[in-house]
Amino acid sequence: MRGGGDMQGLYKIVFATCNKKKFEEVKEILQEYNIELERRDVKGLEIQSDELAPIALFSAIQAYNQVKREVIVEDSGLFIKSLKGFPGTYSSFVYRTLGLKGILKLMEGLEERSAYFLSSLGFCDGKEVKLFLGKVEGWVSYSERGDRGFGFDPIFIPEKLDKTFGELSLEEKNKISHRSRSVRQLAEWLKKYRQLTK
């Protein structure tokens, strides 16, 4: 079954992710567009690259081959300028090993704390593969603040705010986050090229 509008005007796609908090974030945004999201764990290979784009495209194709329905995958990374882009595309491994404390230790004594979060969203329906990128600039905080969100959220302060992502509600984060930007691009694209009611 491919995605598409049903009797109730809902458009359904699959999000291949095992991260439930990430799923909730994306689901929340897509509801605004009448798009219903279904979570699926998809096992497969992940390729290594210093760039997020090829990883998301490869994963989207691989996920489609397993679920055989319109599917999205999403990969994010925190790129810290003074650490030459570390942890970047390896953010999830670095989070599991060094954690927030490791990043703060690496940044000790550094005044240049600018960083950005990049979200790379891959879409595949078996015919088309699309990539949507979302970015938010900001800084690495001097300490952990807040316990919302996930991953490096408690040490990232987006520009024009004095709170970390970890201190924002889901609604606030979804207004400005890198992920919300890539997801909204996807939604706009679906609206334009598919039969969305909104």
Place this chain on the structure above:
Amino acid sequence: MRGGGDMQGLYKIVFATCNKKKFEEVKEILQEYNIELERRDVKGLEIQSDELAPIALFSAIQAYNQVKREVIVEDSGLFIKSLKGFPGTYSSFVYRTLGLKGILKLMEGLEERSAYFLSSLGFCDGKEVKLFLGKVEGWVSYSERGDRGFGFDPIFIPEKLDKTFGELSLEEKNKISHRSRSVRQLAEWLKKYRQLTK
């Protein structure tokens, strides 16, 4: 052309690597076994995994598909106990971004400095895919010492020595290193199952 003995009794295989220092290390060891090594840059995908083995096996198959001759690939990682195995399979990215100084900073104040180097060597001849692992236990030093070798060599002290890999000659390193262990296993296997003169 597949590998095999020629008139001079030399057995030839390809090493797919763009690291010339690594190539020299491996070449030196295989000469003891009358195996001649040819270096080739092979472009391709690298998969992500917290384990080296699948990465080497995937890369070996991919390299074979390009060179169509007996080929080896080798991937190493430094696994630091108190950093939960970091940098592990992502050692080359971490070396390029954080460098030796980054690892030493992460280890500041830590007395538990045990670590190991793991070498994962993949071999493929189009029919068989083989994996050889080599490991050396040791410690992370408190400062950079020596400028030989490459990568994290200047901050790794193998057990039973009070020198870092960076302070060892190629000959000394090749007696004990993780890489020499995986490479000698390959050589012994080739000796047993192929037409090696030695």
